[in-house]
Amino acid sequence: MNNRLYGNLIFELSKEGRKGYSLPKNNFGSYEIPASMMRNEEAALPECDELTVVRHYTNLSNNNFGVDTGFYPLGSCTMKYNPKINEEMAALPQFQGLHPEQPANTTKGALALVSLLEKSLCELTGLAHFTFKPYAGAHGELTGLMTIDNYHRSRGDMQRKKVIVPDSAHGTNPASAAVCGLEIVEVKSLADGTVDFEDLKRLVAEEGPNIAAMMMTNPNTLGLFETRIPEIAKLIHDCGGLMYYDGANLNPMLGACRPGDMGFDVMHINLHKTFSTPHGGGGPGSGPVGVREGLQEFFPTVSPYHGNFAVMMRAYAYILSLGKEHVKEVGPLAVLNANYIKESLKDVYELPIDTVCCHEFVFDGLKDKSTGVTTMDVAKRLLDYGYHAPTIYFPLLFHESLMVEPTENESKETLDGFIAVMRKIAEEAKTDPELVKTAPHNTPIGRVDDVLAAKQVIVNYRQLKAKA
């Protein structure tokens, strides 16, 4: 990470006549593409030599912050270390050239990997089958809900279109339900963020025959374990609904508890969270969906082949590396790290729910609200000190949410460094609030004008040139 803005666009480095490629000669004779087929206007792609391209993207990468750069306590995103051996395995040439339409007897190794990974995930979750078609977490949610919808349709239970979600759920849950043609019903949370069981009973009494499923994370969005989960599952099952586990928060459960044992019937896993595959600046991820025995026949076709296969290769390399001995240490260490930070900062940051948390916890801003320094300011000031910010303003249960998730890979020194800086920012908020409110100061760019971006709508180079 370099704190000076690089700032160029590849189009601005382009010179007519330069080239960055080499192609074989045409030995086929003259087969000319007929003019009638061809586009009239040329695509205005850049023309650059190879070194210019390499330097450009290397310089761009220097204006980026990744897990390899520093501590990335982004709540609900599980920014764990992405082991290098995973990358090496995913790049093996014996898999690169496999065409997905190749006959099965020529892709035995790849198919074996799919089946070995499935077996591992079944063991870790207590479910019976997985489909790897979903390309991402949100795609997995959709796939899981489609599976549930298919199940109810197969039984002629066409009216089961309601999905219960806690009011603290991530916005993707209701959006996935809507795309699946299902309707969301929200169940209230108690003051401690867990599901209000009495309100759930009321909903089930009112909507019983219409309930398709209940969708939950456990631990929930606040990092708290829903201790009444067996009762919740029974209530939903008794009215004919299925239990859906949003695997976003699966990491702390490794070595502690399996969704299948909690009573869930369908779940998705974010391989890019719990199973250490890189986030890649926002993908590619992988969102395999697991089900209890008997539900696998209801998996929908949400993509043509085996999903993001190379992501699965990485996840399998991770499982093999850890083995049964160390997989079960992932959850406890992640939970320990979260509790250690929470306990070390709760005297200066507002902790609305003071209890043992799982992998993450939420502060409601600074304890001292008189300074006018907001969660946004704290987050931006953290960037100055070389940390990625926690997740901010989510969950919506609090005004100044600051959600912290360290992972099992972080050392005590790293956590102590973060704690010291968080305390220092709390101090700065009192002694020099302007410094914090105008942060960041040591980053390639300062705070950006979001309103201008939405107003002028310049989203490609052609527009940029036209409006310059």
Added chain:
Amino acid sequence: MTYKYFPHTEDELQAMLEKAGVKSLDGLYAQIPESIRFRGDYKLPSEMSEQEVRDCFAKLGSQNEQLTCFAGFGVYDHYTPSVIPSLLARSEFLTSYTPYQAEISQGTLHYIFEYQSMMAELTGMDISNASMYDGTTAAAEAAMMAVAAGKKQGKVLVSEGINPRTRAVLDTYALHKGIELVTIPMKDGATDLSALTSQLSSLEGVAGVMVQQPNVYGIVEDFTGFAETCHEHKALFIIDSVAADLAVLKTPGEWGADIAVGDGQSLGIPMLFGGPYVGYMCCTEKLIRKMPGRIVGMTKDNREQRAFVLTLQAREQHIRRQKATSNICSNQSLMALFVTVYLSLMGKQGMKEAAQLSYAGAHYLCEQLLKTGKFRLAYDKPFFNEFFVKYDGDTDALYKRFIDAGFLGGVKYEDGILFAVTEKRTKEEIDNLVKIAAL
């Protein structure tokens, strides 16, 4: 407990447990009811050293057959410049999250802006989003977008020329979302405009019309009059294309499309048994607020520097919640970087040259196959780098002969074979394939 990914020493563990107010790691889970606590050992292999992991994968890899690829069907064996894997391995790109903190994510935001610029150029459309999962889901999102944009219209017409893999995904989304898909028939290997016209006249509530270019048979269709017919009936015109082909073929923009979608795999991405690839979606300026997915826009920071940021987020799933018409979040960002670097290297000229090579190779192969007297083109229509032939003989036996000789001899489809050729295929490889075909 010491392991290469866990830094905790025994002393540190004790100090941290004390701070956390529990006596043991087990104490951190005291709230979980004992009845559902997992206490056993996972039935998994024991931990493996790095060398053992390598050996395990090498063994799996050796069970795959490495075939010279003449298959397409939406996935093509194009050349990957050596620069790309090297740049994609930059951990500042690889290990970062979605660029929510713009101040430390200009690298990602910059390349997404470049990606959007290049896809708009390739498709000849006004606007591109920041990527989709793949071509098939991009097509499904386009159908949902058309229905959402058209308000209460619930039908989408889909050409019979769409790849059945795409159609299967479309069918899935349509079933659950309550969209009715109606097939537009083909005539002589191309979408039948007169059938489309009469469907549009007789059916109520058609929100969109979807065609594929080149179509499933590899045929380059003539869409003259399609956009006008669609627009007369207030339906959006959607074209699904292989991205690389658009460097030379008449673009969705030039055909008058409202939405252009497809897969970007053809832009140098390895076939890798199906993924990861990247889907693209572009549209007219008028439709930008109906488009799903992330969009990066230009703005400035408080130091008056040009900067890039995620914008128009009010369209997105996490804000619209149950009113959302798509649930797509960030996706395939690193693959968007892949194609951005590819297009930067290939540039204007390289894309045309590669397309010319693919075209020449495919037409040479086709000619040679026809010369054997055992093949005939199913349709007498222009094609680009993929074509559909019927074989006078046992197709299954022929296909097996190809594999035994180390060739993936196309994709068996209907009662024929679809062959595809890219710039990677040499004359020698083609001649050898033809020799086997002639036996």
